[in-house]
Amino acid sequence: MAPGSHPPKTSREIRLKRYPPGMPTRDDFDLVEVTLPDLADGQMVVRNIAMSVDPYMRGRMTGARDSYVPPFELGQPLLGEAVGQVVASRDGTYPVGAYVTSMLGWREAFVAAGDQLSPVDGKAAPLTAYLGVLGMPGHTAYGGLLRYGQPKRGQTVFVSGAAGAVGSVVCQVAKIKGCQVIGSAGGPEKTKWLKEVAGVDHVIDYKAVSDLGAELKRLAPDGIDIYFENVGGAHLEAALDNMKVHGRIIMCGMIGAYNARTPGPPNLMRIVRRRLTVQGILFLDLQDMGPDFELDMPRWIAEGRVKWHETVFEGIEKAPDAFLGLFNGANLGKMIVRLGPDK
Ligand SMILES: NC(=O)c1ccc[n+]([C@@H]2O[C@H](COP(=O)([O-])OP(=O)(O)OC[C@H]3O[C@@H](n4cnc5c(N)ncnc54)[C@H](OP(=O)(O)O)[C@@H]3O)[C@@H](O)[C@H]2O)c1
Structure with missing residues (x-):
């Protein structure tokens, strides 16, 4: 277990109640507490440190199936980029303490297998940057x-x-x-x-x-x-x-x-x-450009040639407000929802 942190037994998550016909409102979202399942072999508990809200998510909040990504399911937790830390593990690849990114945002913690996670070292920048300038x-x-x-x-x-x-x-x-x-x-x-x-x-x-x-x-x-x-x-x-x-x-x-x-x-x-x-x-x-991006962007950041800014909302309950804020310009730079401390 990571120093100072206990694997959570419950998690709060944001679910989509209905497909909004126009501009979404706070009432289109539910905040629900769930009990996390026991770990099976090969699984981990990940505590999310921060999650992303992005404009493309609006395209998934519709029953229409004409997009390159499927619609979000009503009554289910939303999905999106997140960065977190493994806090309990029955898997050799991701030990307790490892930092990971996933598509399992919009929730405080979750149980996942290794193929749902990617490692992140946090060396080039703070972890939230992997949802923005480095993500x-x-x-x-x-x-x-x-x-x-x-x-x-x-x-x-x-x-x-x-x-x-x-x-x-x-x-x-x-x-x-x-x-x-x-x-x-x-x-x-x-x-x-x-x-x-x-x-x-x-x-x-x-x-x-x-x-x-x-x-x-x-x-x-x-x-x-x-x-x-x-x-x-x-x-x-x-x-x-x-x-x-x-x-x-x-x-x-x-x-x-x-x-x-x-x-x-x-x-x-x-x-x-x-x-x-x-x-x-x-x-x-643009995935084939990943290796070039991963070389250039951290270097440009280190050289001070690329700067970034974040607008941060605190707590899972604020995630819908952060998302809605994208449509009225509430963010300078990347809109982030912080769910817990980095370490
Ligand atoms: N094709 C892809 O693979 C891909 C990937 C990522 C993002 N995107 C797209 O890239 C764009 C930017 O995404 P982002 O993540 O960087 O979001 P973002 O720019 O960080 O946030 C959205 C911004 O859009 C502006 N905005 C909102 N409603 C507007 C309106 N009606 N008219 C003019 N400006 C408006 C606001 O800025 P102001 O205060 O300046 O108005 C707001 O802060 C979006 O269209 C997104 O869908 C596409």
Whole structure:
């Protein structure tokens, strides 16, 4: 057993009560206490230290089965990335004290077999970073930009959702590649962080400008080479109006459209006239870039070339609030729910 910690006998978890038709509310979630089963051979008890909430989870809170991931099951605990510590073990691979990541978030503790866990050493950064800059969002940003954006020195990159988990890494990787970066985010705290900490060249507070397209034109009079899309709606419309001929648009997500059916931008014809390449991306397709990502990102962090920020909600009961906060901009950097101390 890890020093100072006792294997829990119970765990609290968040379950989905119903599929929300529009913007989810607190009432769509239940907090339930469960008794953990006794350990069988090859099993471990893992105490979660922190869990992630991510925009993609909204796509699983629907009965529709047209996505690349299946819907969450009603009345069952939600699933998602988490980092935790083994606190009891009947398995040789993961001894007591080992740190692990899993897809078994949204709960305080769980019993699992080794094939549901991955080891994490926590050497490059605090454990929560493995849910953000060193985890799925960072990997998506790195792989999406480098593979499909092919950024070159001197090119202009526009990033929406720039102060979020993915966007903040895209901005900084583009800077490392020698690009001019324009980031868009909502509110002065986010724009200040992007400029002063992340070193973004030009920052737009999209909530404070009346004409996003005109602002982009002012900041990039010769046009945009690469647009990294996280948001959709007015951002996509403004980017399309300002793309260079043969520019590239990387469609990572459209969070502005996750809770409502919104019409697409009226200027899609720009894709034809400007001969743009538009590429949808998925983290799962970028797995082959894992070894490069795992070399580059810890090094860039150690060199101070990539910075990250976390917004932390405390306690499993706050997980729905943290999730809902993604849709009103409550997070600067990665949204994290802390469930217990690191050690
Ligand atoms: N394709 C993939 O494999 C993959 C993997 C990871 C993430 N993604 C996508 O990447 C995007 C960013 O994800 P993330 O994890 O980094 O989230 P995030 O940016 O850390 O958090 C969401 C942010 O989106 C912004 N936002 C929310 N509603 C908005 C709206 N209606 N209009 C404009 N901005 C809005 C808010 O920032 P502001 O305060 O700045 O508005 C909010 O803080 C999402 O679209 C997500 O689905 C895709």
